[in-house]
Amino acid sequence: MPLLKKDDCHKELSSLDGTPKSPSKTSSSATTESVRPAPEAELTRMQTLIHLLKCNIGTGLLGLPLAIKNAGLLVGPISLLAIGVLTVHCMVILLNCAEHLSQRLHKTFVTYEEATMYSLETCPHTWLRTHAVWGRYTVSFLLIITQLGFCSVYFMFMADNLQQMVEEAHVTSNTCQLGKTLVLTPILDIRFYMLTILPFLVLLVFIQNLKVLSFFSTLANITTLGSTALIFEYIIQGIPYPSDLPLMANWKTFLLFFGTAIFTFEGVGMVLPLKNQMKHPQQFPFVLYLGMSVVISLYICLGTLGYMKFGPDTQASITLNLPNCWLYQSVKLLYSIGIFFTYALQFHVPAEIIIPFAVSQVSESWALSVDLSIRTALVCLTCVSAILIPRLDLVISLVGSVSSSALALIIPPLLEVTTFYSEDISCITIAKDIMISILGLLGCIFGTYQALYESTQPVNHAIANSTGVYA
Secondary structure, eight states: OOSOOOOTTOOSTTOOOOOOOOTTOHHHHHTOOOOOOOGGGOBOHHHHHHHHHHHHSSGGGGGHHHHHHHHOTTHHHHHHHHHHHHHHHHHHHHHHHHHHHHHHTTOSOOOHHHHHHHHHHTSSOHHHHHTHHHHHHHHHHHHHHHHHHHHHHHHHHHHHHHHHHHHTGGGOBSOOOOOOEEOOOOSSOHHHHHHHHHHHHHHHHTOOOHHHHHHHHHHHHHHHHHHHHHHHHHHTTTOOOGGGSOSSOOHHHHHHHHHHHHHHOGGGGGHHHHHHHBSSGGGHHHHHHHHHHHHHHHHHHHHHHHHHHHGGGOOSSGGGGSOSBHHHHHHHHHHHHHHHHHHHHHHHHHHHHHHHHHHTTSOHHHHHHHHHHHHHHHHHHHHHHHHHOOOHHHHHHHHIIIIIHIIIIIHHHHHHHHHHGGGTOOHHHHHHHHHHHHHHHHHHHHHHHHHHHHHTSOOOHHHHSOOOEEO
């Protein structure tokens, strides 16, 4: 039996046909057709664009000034643009492979996991065909780890900002001028704030329909846009001439840049689900190019201007460098609200991988109880993971290096080779795909090593995950 199986009550992101498949029986798989979402659940072009923007604009955005610092004023923006272009290119590769396989197998659509398995089933290598199902399991595992990793970072980010807003309220001023840093002793443990947020997130993830979530996604985009505008409003004031800033940083810190940059492009796991949910899926490439152009431009501008503004003092989150006044405290509030609603979107992917399989193992009368129980347990798991995380910046880099790079840069090019190898794929395309995968693999290995190494080094915990207080 495959890892995933869909019941009629679960026709969301990762809709499958519910028929047991064997990796050696491609012909039988090809006769089964995936189920389209109900018409009332289909997404319009604007709703899809909103989801795409929200899936890519998360906590990683706030760490981009530090990422540029880790790469250098010249190398950073160029590398960020290159990684963005490569990521979008790999998204397009994934879309093309999924469309080709769905046509070959006469299915309405295929998911990332299915595309990997079906592609391996038809490749010329006997061993890969025999073990094709493990391609599916691997992608499913990476999607779960990546998306739950995002959710854990979101949990930490929201709790940390809630703690700051509550406990710094008595020293927050009406004058927004940067002064000396004051280190406050926390009144309540950060775990108290995580437990405060926990029940609200549990209720939020009970919403399973993406069309309903699009309303919350719109709110998230509005609050994120408002907070980002306030950040830009501050950093563009009096930017010093960057003559003293290095154009190229140390290669060790560049590895941290790679992990942060890949983490920031958070939406690769949502590409196929969003296309499969669209009312007119053929319009998705336009939505993808438009949305990702906006995202990449925003990343480069905020990262570069933020580093130019704060220079060597650039912190793990750009909110660290904002003055502690009510106006910029609202940045934390607005961004936290946006991240709160984005949590549900990122949670949707692992939920739709794990829950259908679990529900298929019980009777229909227990289906709803199992569904809600697993959702609750997964949210609690991200909460526990957040409690165990020591540093926000290193976790972002670690998640980006380990799983995000595999899903965004390593697997899609290899998928293109295995999918089109029997159809006279050009040597240039093969060479290009191998180079991209090698780049992603090297970034994964060295980025992971550097993040783990940095996590063992002493750090000033007073500012590791906090925004500080400015008088």
